[in-house]
Amino acid sequence: MGNSASRNRLCRNKEIPTLITSSKLISSPVMVSAESSPETSSNGSTTPVHNGFRTPSITILHFNDVYNVEEQATEPKAGAARFKTALRSLADKDPLILFSGDILAPSIMSSFTKGEQMVPVMNQFGIHCAVFGNHDFDFGLERLVDVVERTHFPWLMSNVEDNETGCPLAGGILTHTMNWHGWKIGLVGLVEKEWLETLATINADEVTFTDYVDRGRELASSLKKEGCDYVIALTHMRTPNDIRLAENVEEIDLILGGHDHVYEELKVNGKTILKSGTDFREFSALTLTQQSKGVNVDIKKVVVDSAFEPDAELKEALSKYEEIVGKKMEEDLGSFSVDLDGRFSSIRTSETNLGNFVCDIMLASCNGDVALLNSGTLRSDRIHPKGEFKMRDLMTILPMLDPLLVLEVTGEKLLAALENGVSQYPKLEGRFPQVAGVQFVFDPNGEPGSRVVRDSVKIGDEYLDLTSTYRMVTKAYMKDGRDGYNMLVDCPILQDEEQCPMLSTAVQNHFTAIQSHLGKSRRNSIHRQSLVLLSRRHSLIRQDDEVPPSARGSGHARLGRSVSTDSALSTASSGSVSSACSKRSRWSLSRQESFHELEDLACKLAPKVEGRIVLATDEVLEELSMKRAMHSVSVIEEEDEPITPLSPKNKPNPLT
Numbered sequence: 166m167g168n169s170a171s172r173n174r175l176c177r178n179k180e181i182p183t184l185i186t187s188s189k190l191i192s193s194p195v196m197v198s199a200e201s202s203p204e205t206s207s208n209g210s211t212t213p214v215h216n217g218f219r220t221p222s223i224t225i226l227h228f229n230d231v232y233n234v235e236e237q238a239t240e241p242k243a244g245a246a247r248f249k250t251a252l253r254s255l256a257d258k259d260p261l262i263l264f265s266g267d268i269l270a271p272s273i274m275s276s277f278t279k280g281e282q283m284v285p286v287m288n289q290f291g292i293h294c295a296v297f298g299n300h301d302f303d304f305g306l307e308r309l310v311d312v313v314e315r316t317h318f319p320w321l322m323s324n325v326e327d328n329e330t331g332c333p334l335a336g337g338i339l340t341h342t343m344n345w346h347g348w349k350i351g352l353v354g355l356v357e358k359e360w361l362e363t364l365a366t367i368n369a370d371e372v373t374f375t376d377y378v379d380r381g382r383e384l385a386s387s388l389k390k391e392g393c394d395y396v397i398a399l400t401h402m403r404t405p406n407d408i409r410l411a412e413n414v415e416e417i418d419l420i421l422g423g424h425d426h427v428y429e430e431l432k433v434n435g436k437t438i439l440k441s442g443t444d445f446r447e448f449s450a451l452t453l454t455q456q457s458k459g460v461n462v463d464i465k466k467v468v469v470d471s472a473f474e475p476d477a478e479l480k481e482a483l484s485k486y487e488e489i490v491g492k493k494m495e496e497d498l499g500s501f502s503v504d505l506d507g508r509f510s511s512i513r514t515s516e517t518n519l520g521n522f523v524c525d526i527m528l529a530s531c532n533g534d535v536a537l538l539n540s541g542t543l544r545s546d547r548i549h550p551k552g553e554f555k556m557r558d559l560m561t562i563l564p565m566l567d568p569l570l571v572l573e574v575t576g577e578k579l580l581a582a583l584e585n586g587v588s589q590y591p592k593l594e595g596r597f598p599q600v601a602g603v604q605f606v607f608d609p610n611g612e613p614g615s616r617v618v619r620d621s622v623k624i625g626d627e628y629l630d631l632t633s634t635y636r637m638v639t640k641a642y643m644k645d646g647r648d649g650y651n652m653l654v655d656c657p658i659l660q661d662e663e664q665c666p667m668l669s670t671a672v673q674n675h676f677t678a679i680q681s682h683l684g685k686s687r688r689n690s691i692h693r694q695s696l697v698l699l700s701r702r703h704s705l706i707r708q709d710d711e712v713p714p715s716a717r718g719s720g721h722a723r724l725g726r727s728v729s730t731d732s733a734l735s736t737a738s739s740g741s742v743s744s745a746c747s748k749r750s751r752w753s754l755s756r757q758e759s760f761h762e763l764e765d766l767a768c769k770l771a772p773k774v775e776g777r778i779v780l781a782t783d784e785v786l787e788e789l790s791m792k793r794a795m796h797s798v799s800v801i802e803e804e805d806e807p808i809t810p811l812s813p814k815n816k817p818n819p820l821t
């Protein structure tokens with residue numbers, strides 16, 4: 166903790182319980198301020214003239230979790246400029262405009278601008294007050310504070326304190342009061358601990374989190390004592406936490422939430438909890454009306470479709486950020502030494518080098534045993550010729566912001582997922598898998614659901630064990646059971662979306678790591694994504710194993726796992742890999758030289774098809790049964806065989 170005297174000087178409002186409002190607000194305690202008087206609104210006709218008295222009702226516009234300022238291809242067309250017009254369509258109500266967090270990221274544009282385009286968006290919307298969301302911290306605290314200073318309204322952060330300054334985190338304030346048409350409104354901004362702990366840019370030890378129920382009660386009752394008629398909590402947390410807040414804090418009258426991208430209205434303990442959708446597609450217009458037994462809340466959902474024209478002023482302001490994106494798209498990421506096959510006809514029916522490249526990066530960036538991607542993710546539908554690879558190419562392949570996650574899957578679920586992947590073959594279905602860390606044979610003539618040749622599935626160098634568990638890197642879309650992957654729905658999450666990079670970010674990080682390895686970047690940090698992919702490490706071990714013991718030297722230098730290879734072999738010989746064995750997913754590399762060789766090879770950017778997904782032909786099946794027979798005779802012998810019998814021309818090759 167720092168020095169409290171200097172800390173308080175920096176805070177934008179005083180310590181609890183003294184209620185001080187931010188310098189940005191209207192602070193007349195009794196009378197209506199000029200800013201909120203109907204005389205200054207664009208059309209006062211439907212707002213009763215109150216001459217300083219309390220009007221019977223007021224209007225609030227609420228929205229949350231907005232990311233893409235560009236309009237969408239399908240209805241609702243949305244987009245920030247159209248959203249502004251929709252907000253303005255209710256200007257005659259002189260509404261209070263409140264925002265529940267998440268605006269700076271993630272979006273493709275924001276990944277280039279650090280959310281700069283949102284400054285004019287927020288200011289032109291005329292937001293009156295906001296709470297921070299988790300993604301507002303994506304570019305770090307300093308960046309957020311910089312943005313906060315340039316927005317024309319206060320941000321609330323009522324229950325998280327920065328230990329260094331003793332103030333609410335990120336230049337936030339504890340509470341805000343507004344005198345709106347004679348209503349004295351108190352606002353608090355509450356967040357949950359769950360997302361706070363996963364913020365990559367904030368050290369959880371350097372902030373103090375106070376439970377939102379305790380702090381909410383404390384601040385709301387203090388606001389009521391100060392004379393507020395009505396207290397609104399702006400929150401950024403999951404709905405069950407909003408429910409807990411509603412159940413436990415009498416002094417809060419209304420909860421306007423975010424974080425969940427749903428349009429949802431709940432009534433808990435006589436209070437309304439509202440989430441107003443996402444991504445500039447919709448917002449809520451609430452009418453608060455004073456009645457004899459309390460305040461009635463009437464809610465209308467406004468859908469931002471093409472019935473609203475985009476606002477010209479905001480559209481103009483945003484055009485320069487579109488230019489920035491345009492320039493960024495021309496940036497060179499690296500240079501491939503082979504063509505990349507992204508054609509739907511290829512990636513939706515077979516293993517491709519593009520799929521292997523992307524899946525290898527998934528595996529490396531999230532440290533998995535297996536990576537599984539539905540090929541529908543890869544959108545370019547073309548061959549990318551070898552040579553320069555630009556950001557535009559990457560964005561053509563991966564235009565969506567796909568969050569990765571790591572699941573714990575049993576061998577059985579993994580097999581079911583592979584079965585689903587090949588179940589529609591040869592239809593060009595997006596569910597067809599691209600993989601890393603796994604290889605298998607499938608028979609297209611088999612019934613859907615039993616096409617994968619059971620004895621052919623290998624995870625790394627070991628045959629799949631149906632009862633073992635594996636770390637599977639995949640994307641949220643598949644975990645949600647889309648594309649038929651419903652076997653993944655109830656798999657435990659080992660690393661959630663907040664703890665994993667976006668897929669396109671992981672790929673960009675890979676190129677950055679290559680630049681760094683080649684000494685082309687200014688910052689040659691050791692903190693970079695691994696260039697050596699786990700599936701490659703398997704191959705490296707095998708190559709080392711293939712060296713005759715006599716040639717290995719007395720040190721028996723080898724790349725091994727954290728458990729001894731001998732025990733791995735002995736369990737494998739009994740026909741199954743123990744779960745202890747499958748739980749070791751990290752490889753300890755004792756031969757640094759080879760590791761560096763692999764890094765050098767990764768820099769050549771020459772992914773290839775290498776027998777991960779193989780169509781069953783008579784020849785392949787025959788080879789497979791021979792292989793299994795040998796395996797049952799001698800595990801050692803089996804282990805010394807080349808890794809890719811299914812594609813005989815390929816020796817195990819750490820290059821790819």
Ligand SMILES: [Zn+2]
Pocket residue numbers: 230267298299300401423424425
């Ligand atoms: Zn959020």
